[in-house]
Amino acid sequence: MLVLLPPSEGKAASGRGAPLKPESLSLPGLAAAREAVLTELVELCAGDEDKAREVLGLSEGLRGEVAKNAELRTAGTRPAGEIYTGVLYDALGLASLDASAKRRAARSLLVFSGLWGAVRVTDRIPSYRCSMGVKLPGLGALGAHWRTPMASVLPEVAGDGLVLDLRSAAYAAAWKPKGEVAGRTAAVRVLHAPTRKVVSHFNKATKGRIVRSLLTAGAAPKGPAELVEALRDLGYVVEAEAPAKAGQAWSLDVLVDEVH
Numbered sequence: 001m002l003v004l005l006p007p008s009e010g011k012a013a014s015g016r017g018a019p020l021k022p023e024s025l026s027l028p029g030l031a032a033a034r035e036a037v038l039t040e041l042v043e044l045c046a047g048d049e050d051k052a053r054e055v056l057g058l059s060e061g062l063r064g065e066v067a068k069n070a071e072l073r074t075a076g077t078r079p080a081g082e083i084y085t086g087v088l089y090d091a092l093g094l095a096s097l098d099a100s101a102k103r104r105a106a107r108s109l110l111v112f113s114g115l116w117g118a119v120r121v122t123d124r125i126p127s128y129r130c131s132m133g134v135k136l137p138g139l140g141a142l143g144a145h146w147r148t149p150m151a152s153v154l155p156e157v158a159g160d161g162l163v164l165d166l167r168s169a170a171y172a173a174a175w176k177p178k179g180e181v182a183g184r185t186a187a188v189r190v191l192h193a194p195t196r197k198v199v200s201h202f203n204k205a206t207k208g209r210i211v212r213s214l215l216t217a218g219a220a221p222k223g224p225a226e227l228v229e230a231l232r233d234l235g236y237v238v239e240a241e242a243p244a245k246a247g248q249a250w251s252l253d254v255l256v257d258e259v260h
Contacts, residue, residue, distance in 0.1 A: 001220060002158050003211055004118075005111045006168045008086030014068075014126040015078035024124065029153035030117040033146060037115050038072060040136050041128075045069035056134055065129035072126050080111055081121030087201060088166075091208025094121060101215040109211070110157070112171040114142045117150065132170045143173040150175035162186065162221050164214075165249065166207045177249060185249040186224040186240075193237070193255040202256050210236065210254065224250035 022034060045052045045066045052066045053059075068075070081094045094105060106122045113119060114132040135141045154175050163177055163185040177185045190206040192199045213219075213234045221227040228240045237255040 001108050001162045001164060001214075003109050003164045003214075004167050004171075005088070005109060005207075005211070006166070006171045007111050007113050008084045008089055009131070010085050011083050011127045011129075012078070012085050014075040015082070017077040017124060019074050020072065020077055020124070020126055025116065026120040026123050027118055027153055027157060030149050033149040034116055036139060037130070037136070037142065037145065040138050041069055041115060041130055042072050044136065055136065056129060057131070058129065062129070069128055069130065072128055075126035077124040077126050079121060080119045080123050080125050081105070081109075083125055083127055084111060087204035088208040091205045092212050093208075097212070097215060100218065101212075104215050104218070108215075112167055112174060117146050117174070118154075132174060143170065146174040151178075155181050160184075162223055162227055164188065164211075164227065166211070179247050182247050182249050183243065184223045186227050186252050187249045188252045188254060190254045190256055193257045196255075206254060206256050224252070228252065 022031060022038070025031075025034070044055060049063065049066050052069070053063060056065070056069075058065055094102070097105060106120060109121045110118050111121065112132070113130075114134055115128050115130040116123075116125060119125060130142070132142050132146075139145050154177075158177070158181050161184070163181060165172065165177070165185055165187040172187075188207065188210070189198060190203040191197065192202050210231065213236075214230065217230075217234060219230040219234070221230045224240070224242075228238050231238045231254070239253040239255065241251040243250060
């Protein structure tokens with residue numbers, strides 16, 4: 001099972017680990033595309049601060065994020081699973097998983113990123129600020145920048161098992177599973193049951209809980225239909241829609257009344 005996650009906007013501090021070693025990151029086929037984004041982002045943020053804030057969409061109160069980006073090559077690092085914070089990652093609670101669940105997380109979780117493309121939760125990265133919606137002056141829109149390298153690398157990473165897609169729209173744009181891979185992909189929405197609307201907190205927290213439940217239970221669904229059964233066994237209310245034709249992903253709605 002491969003689980004595709006969005007990053008968090010807020011991130012923990014970089015920590016005191018060794019500086020970034022780009023060659024040590026997972027998915028080495030993304031290395032050239034990563035280097036291109038990293039180089040331009042560092043140069044942008046080391047130059048005109050106001051221009052950098054404008055490009056990155058940062059308010060005056062987030063001015064410190066520009067300085068942080070300027071030091072990405074020398075800043076300390078920590079595992080990506082510790083860098084990403086926020087509602088989804090709080091609910092996922094990687095640090096409190098047992099040893100077996102942590103090993104499953106290391107194998108199956110893939111976090112998408114405007115800067116890195118995608119990383120494993122064990123990859124050591126510095127804290128940064130660069131969403132997939134950014135348009136860098138030289139490279140242009142990052143979603144478009146990542147599509148070609150992602151299309152080359154991700155099908156192999158997906159292997160022959162289930163792909164559980166929990167990404168937000170901006171990050172889903174960087175890679176859309178196609179063909180045979182799409183047929184074993186399940187894209188999940190979380191709906192507030194009484195209104196049948198997506199509510200941000202319900203959506204993020206429940207996605208984190210879904211991943212935690214699967215990891216803790218050691219569930220290993222082989223495809224979308226088996227995923228539906230596994231989630232229902234774990235107590236989730238799931239509505240599933242199989243694709244109308246080959247080459248399309250399954251659509252799963254998880255209905256939630258309340259998040260505690």
